[in-house]
Amino acid sequence: MDNTTYHIPVMLDACIQGLHIQPNGVYVDLTFGGGGHSRAILAQLEGGHLYGFDQDSDALINVPDDNRFTFVQANFRDLRRYLKLYNVLKVDGILADLGISSHQIDEPERGFSTRFDADLDMRMNQSGDLSAATILNGYDETELHKIFGQYGEVTNAKSLARAIVAERANTPIQTIAHLKRLLEKFAPRGKQHKYFAQVFQALRIVVNDELGALKEMLEQSAELLNPGGRLVVMSYHSLEDRLVKNFIQKGKFQGEVEKDFYGNLQRPLNPVNRKAITADEAEVKRNSRARSAKLRIAEKI
Structure with a gap:
């Protein structure tokens, strides 16, 4: 299958720049899908390794034949458990492009789109x-x-x-x-x-228990990142973005940020961009899905 028809990555350059890739680092693409982000990460790796997660078996057709890449067919809420199976305890960057892929929307029998008639399914897995x-x-x-x-x-x-x-x-x-x-x-x-x-x-x-899975993934990501490692998350509606924003800014999903005795913020990540990054007009014209996308980047303290 032509990967660009499977899924067109949104703000691809901004995502890859946000990861601040080290050629020999270990990275995770939590939403492999059509493999667009993964191929862009692999292009910058020399001696490093990339793990790609996707719970949807349809994504298997896009897996690259590359010994620097390992595909994990699992929900990203199990990130820590599956990386441990590969003896990976720390990583240098984690990317998540949330929501559904273009492929899932365009496959009538999956039941995600109002454009077709089909059974009311909507299971990503x-x-x-x-x-x-x-x-x-x-x-x-x-x-x-x-x-x-x-x-x-x-x-x-x-x-x-x-x-x-x-x-x-x-x-x-x-x-x-x-x-x-x-x-x-x-x-x-x-x-x-x-x-x-x-x-x-x-x-x-x-x-798909999307918000529950997102919370678990964010907490595990903060634990897994090496100091200076980057978390890059793109969301498509306010419920997701609010969780991502709060976790990056406060280290938790609600309430105020906690401080230590000296007034230092008690959170595992620092925001790299103060406000969410959004797609420019040219990209929105090319890919309407980009209109609602919000990209947030954080660095492990």
């Missing part, structure tokens, strides 16, 4: 048990209300949850087309596409 259909047909009204409100920031989340419970009592909601017919009754006029995207985002986050 296709051997996982929980699907979007399981949530829609099995979770109670209170749980659905919380999911749509908290993870999709849907304004009429309570009404939508009630309607889903009423609908499934007659016919289980199994397909994208069925769900869209229901959503159209609640979507603001002229903003149907955005409304669908919010609901799909909420379901996808829960199906």
Whole structure:
């Protein structure tokens, strides 16, 4: 497969520069996907090694034939455990390009996109048990209300949850087309596409426990990095970016930063860029996915 059709990396140059690659260093690409970031990292390695993580078995077709590269088919929340299997206890840089790949969106049967009709799946790891259909047909009204409100920031989340419970009592909601017919009754006029995207985002986050996995990954990354090592994370919605920003700035996900007796900040990482880096207009024109991307870079103290 042509890797550029599988996934077009966003802000590729900024990500690679952010890693501040040492040719003999050890690096981790936590979201291998089409391999675009990994190939750019490998181009700068001489004597170093790169580990690429991806829970999606589809990514295997993009693995390079390169003895400096090791592919790990696993969720990045298990970063520390899998690196330990390879006797890797410290690394020099970690990169994560969060969210779903272009390939996952463009494959109708995966159920990620509102453009196609398919079963409501949305599993990044296709051997996982929980699907979007399981949530829609099995979770109670209170749980659905919380999911749509908290993870999709849907304004009429309570009404939508009630309607889903009423609908499934007659016919289980199994397909994208069925769900869209229901959503159209609640979507603001002229903003149907955005409304669908919010609901799909909420379901996808829960199906894959994306925020839980992100928290675990960030904490492990801080432990694994060598002093001076870099963490580079790109996120695509405010829920992810808030967690990344708070962890980099405060060393935790909520509350105020702690200080020691001398007033020094108690956090494992220092922000390299004060504000999130965003894509320029030219890149957004080439790749619409870049519009919502926020890139944050931190260095291990």
